[in-house]
Amino acid sequence: MDVVARLLEQATRHPHQAAVVERGGTISYRDFVARAWGLAQRLAQFGPHPKVAILLPQGADGYAAMFATLMAGGFYLPCNTGSVPSKLGSIIGLFQPDVIVGHREGLALPDSIPVLADLPLDRGTPVPCPPHRLAYVIFTSGSTGLPKGVMIPRQGLNAYTAWALEAMSPGVEDRWSQHPNMGFDLSVLDVYGALCSGASLHPLQSERDRMLPGRFIASHRLTIWNSVPSVVDMMAKAGDLTPERLGSLRLLTFCGEPLYAAQVAALVRANPTAVIHNTYGPTECTVSCTLARLSADDFTQSCDDTVALGEAIPGMALHLVEGELAISGPQLADGYWQDEGRTAEAFRPLAVDGKTVRAYFTGDLVRVWDGKLYFERRRDTQVKIRGYRLELDEINAALRALGMAEAATVLVEGKLHSFVVAPAGFDPGRLRHALENRLEPHAVPGYIHSLAQLPRNANDKVDLAALTTQAGIAER
Amino acid sequence: MSMPPAPVALIAEALGCAESSLAEDSRLGNHPNWDSVGHLSVMLALEQHYGVEITDETIRRYDNVAAIRARYTDMTRRSALTE
Numbered sequence: 001m002d003v004v005a006r007l008l009e010q011a012t013r014h015p016h017q018a019a020v021v022e023r024g025g026t027i028s029y030r031d032f033v034a035r036a037w038g039l040a041q042r043l044a045q046f047g048p049h050p051k052v053a054i055l056l057p058q059g060a061d062g063y064a065a066m067f068a069t070l071m072a073g074g075f076y077l078p079c080n081t082g083s084v085p086s087k088l089g090s091i092i093g094l095f096q097p098d099v100i101v102g103h104r105e106g107l108a109l110p111d112s113i114p115v116l117a118d119l120p121l122d123r124g125t126p127v128p129c130p131p132h133r134l135a136y137v138i139f140t141s142g143s144t145g146l147p148k149g150v151m152i153p154r155q156g157l158n159a160y161t162a163w164a165l166e167a168m169s170p171g172v173e174d175r176w177s178q179h180p181n182m183g184f185d186l187s188v189l190d191v192y193g194a195l196c197s198g199a200s201l202h203p204l205q206s207e208r209d210r211m212l213p214g215r216f217i218a219s220h221r222l223t224i225w226n227s228v229p230s231v232v233d234m235m236a237k238a239g240d241l242t243p244e245r246l247g248s249l250r251l252l253t254f255c256g257e258p259l260y261a262a263q264v265a266a267l268v269r270a271n272p273t274a275v276i277h278n279t280y281g282p283t284e285c286t287v288s289c290t291l292a293r294l295s296a297d298d299f300t301q302s303c304d305d306t307v308a309l310g311e312a313i314p315g316m317a318l319h320l321v322e323g324e325l326a327i328s329g330p331q332l333a334d335g336y337w338q339d340e341g342r343t344a345e346a347f348r349p350l351a352v353d354g355k356t357v358r359a360y361f362t363g364d365l366v367r368v369w370d371g372k373l374y375f376e377r378r379r380d381t382q383v384k385i386r387g388y389r390l391e392l393d394e395i396n397a398a399l400r401a402l403g404m405a406e407a408a409t410v411l412v413e414g415k416l417h418s419f420v421v422a423p424a425g426f427d428p429g430r431l432r433h434a435l436e437n438r439l440e441p442h443a444v445p446g447y448i449h450s451l452a453q454l455p456r457n458a459n460d461k462v463d464l465a466a467l468t469t470q471a472g473i474a475e476r
Numbered sequence: 477m478s479m480p481p482a483p484v485a486l487i488a489e490a491l492g493c494a495e496s497s498l499a500e501d502s503r504l505g506n507h508p509n510w511d512s513v514g515h516l517s518v519m520l521a522l523e524q525h526y527g528v529e530i531t532d533e534t535i536r537r538y539d540n541v542a543a544i545r546a547r548y549t550d551m552t553r554r555s556a557l558t559e
Contacts, residue, residue: 207535211516230513237516386512415508432506446508 002154003135003161004070004128006196008033017172018200020060021220027060031121032195035060038122039068039101040129046098046114049132050074053092053113054182055102057081058203061119062182063191065101066136068119070154073129076136077149080183083440091139091147094337137337138185140283141382141390141443145397149337152185156286156331157192163313164193167277167291168224168251174199175248176224179213179231185283186255186387189226199224214240221248228256228387232263241270253277255288256387258375261303268296278302280309280375283389284346284360286331289316290373308372319350319359324379325366326350326359333360381464383411385442392416395445398438402431406454408462409445410471416445417471419454426450447474479552480525483545490517503540515539526551 010017015030027035043050052069054076056062062078069076077095079088085106092100092109100115135157139147170176176194178201180186194201202220209216214235217225232254235241249271259278267276275295281288292302292310302308312318316329328350335343350359365376381392392409399407399420406421420431428448435444449470455463480486487502488495491509498507504515515535522528522538526547538544 207532208530211512211519211535212530234513234516237513238520429506436505441505441512444505446511 001162002070002128002131002158003192003196004067004126006161006165006192007036007067008126008128010196010198014172014198017198019195020063020201020203021175022059022203023205024059026200029198030123032060032064033067033126034121034123035064035119036067036071037124037126038120039065039116040071040126041122042116042120043068043072043074043099043101044129046074048073048129051095051098052076053079053095053097053100053102055079055081055088055092055100055104056182058178058182058187058205062102063195063201064119066191067195068101070131070135071126071128073131075132075134075154078136078138078182078187080181080440082181083183084437086438087147087440091149094139094146094149095137134334136188138183138283139337141388141394143381143391143393143397145394145401148339148342150185150283151334151337152286153334156333157188159315159330160188160286160288161192161196163315164189165197167293167313168193168253170194170197170199170224172198174223174250175220176201177213177217177222177226178203179210179225179227180387184256184387185287186226186228188287189253189255193226194224212238212240214238214242214245217249218245218247223248223250225249225252227254229254229259229263230257230386232267236266241266243270246270246274249274251275251277253279255279255281257384258306260306261300264294264299264303264307268299272296278307278310281327281331282360282362282364284333284362285316285327285329286333289313289327289329289331290318302372304369304374306374308374309366310373317352317357318373319352320366320368321350321361323365323367323376325362325364325373327362328352328357328359332358385411385414385416388440388442390443395435395439395443398435399431401438402434404431406462408454408464408467410464410468412468412471415447415471416443417447417449417467417474418445419449419451419467419470421453422450447471449474479555480548483541483548486521486525487518487541487544490514490521492517498541500541500545518544522547 011029011033018026019029019032020027054065131154135154137149139149142148176199178190278292279288280290290310319326349356363379366373367376395409396407404420409418455466457463491514493509
């Protein structure tokens with residue numbers, strides 16, 4: 001079943017139920033659909049399959065713009081409005097939308113791109129247009145310094161949503177968090193999981209709410225929480241892993257980085273009746289494609305120091321190829337936006353039981369322990385910082401673009417260390433400021449070290465192991 | 477009335493770094509330990525010791541050593557006046 005049909009079904013069955021509860025008020029399912037349908041009709045003027053960049057923060061308008069695009073038969077680019085303007089400009093420039101929904105202030109974009117800033121209401125009965133093959137194109141870090149767009153087909157989104165509704169059983173009694181920003185595909189679970197099931201969606205829109213999520217959970221009596229695992233550390237630091245803060249939750253779901261056994265133990269101490277889902281999956285497989293279902297009684301059976309990745313969800317299959325995890329199934333992306341070379345590298349035919357399937361090679365090396373899969377490390381220099389996927393070469397490319405003759409970056413104990421061969425008159429403060437204008441905050445290195453030359457190994461490659469050691473010494 | 481901890485010592489303890497690593501222009505984003513998690517620690521310390529309510533405004537205002545020092549100076553001046 002298509003996600004638009006699911007939304008319309010919920011709006012018909014529960015028109016007055018809260019769809020989105022945000023700072024400006026509560027929006028019912030009936031009003032939410034009126035917003036989406038009103039915008040869909042304006043988008044239709046851009047052709048049968050409008051290409052829409054959504055530049056709106058987390059909230060009812062942003063979610064309505066997603067559904068509106070799909071109703072109009074189009075596909076969209078979800079943007080993180082908190083990103084640095086140069087990055088947003090770069091992504092929108094690559095996507096070349098027919099129209100922007102939202103606000104473009106501060107962005108260097110051609111005036112020729114039309115902007116729709118308001119979402120008009122239309123309370124008529126929506127008649128969705130025939131869909132495009134794609135649902136959305138979402139951009140992730142790219143090693144050349146240019147972000148790469150992952151093309152997610154509508155059937156992938158529909159398959160993923162169907163799984164979420166089955167596995168999480170959300171309904172009108174549920175109050176569901178919306179923590180990840182719109183440019184992070186983990187938000188897809190919230191938006192489609194909640195609004196296709198009759199649950200109410202609660203975006204964390206203020207800096208205070210994002211800093212103190214435990215207090216937000218308690219004040220809204222949330223029943224479903226979805227985030228990256230490092231948010232649990234924020235809750236712990238704030239003293240919020242308590243029954244008073246987390247007691248209303250029936251389900252917590254995590255994705256984007258390894259979930260640690262100690263984090264699960266702390267959560268079940270605070271709420272022994274809640275179920276915890278650990279999920280895994282690259283953006284290229286529509287948010288996630290595995291599930292480990294944990295409870296207070298049995299979670300230790302699925303843990304090493306981290307929680308196991310879990311089993312493949314229905315329709316998806318996991319394949320181990322020389323230690324690397326490859327994935328096949330209906331949630332696979334079509335490839336990378338206007339990048340056939342990278343698409344051919346990452347999406348390759350794979351022989352499985354005498355048949356050939358199309359598989360995405362994740363670059364994740366995994367180990368098998370006690371019959372379960374655990375994430376081990378990357379085969380390249382991609383890292384995760386608070387769930388954000390980051391190619392270290394993206395930082396190096398930015399450093400070179402800013403005049404550094406050579407640059408290499410390593411991640412040590414959660415901190416980024418960049419090593420540069422700098423020109424005369426090097427000013428680390430000025431370099432950092434310039435990086436802040438090019439990179440998202442999580443990608444700006446904590447330390448910048450200037451060296452006369454970068455160490456090389458026997459193959460004359462930059463010796464990252466030596467730099468890692470040097471970074472460890474610097475941190476101490 | 478006991479004096480609240482001086483700003484740099486308070487910030488250093490919250491961030492888990494040496495006081496010597498903090499300068500007057502240190503702020504969220506330009507110190508290795510002052511990231512979003514570090515800023516939460518700083519805000520919790522300000523809440524506990526200086527009575528700062530954690531709001532969107534205070535999260536933005538007290539994101540640097542100079543602003544926290546100004547808050548401390550104001551507190552100690554008021555404290556001196558009431559003694």
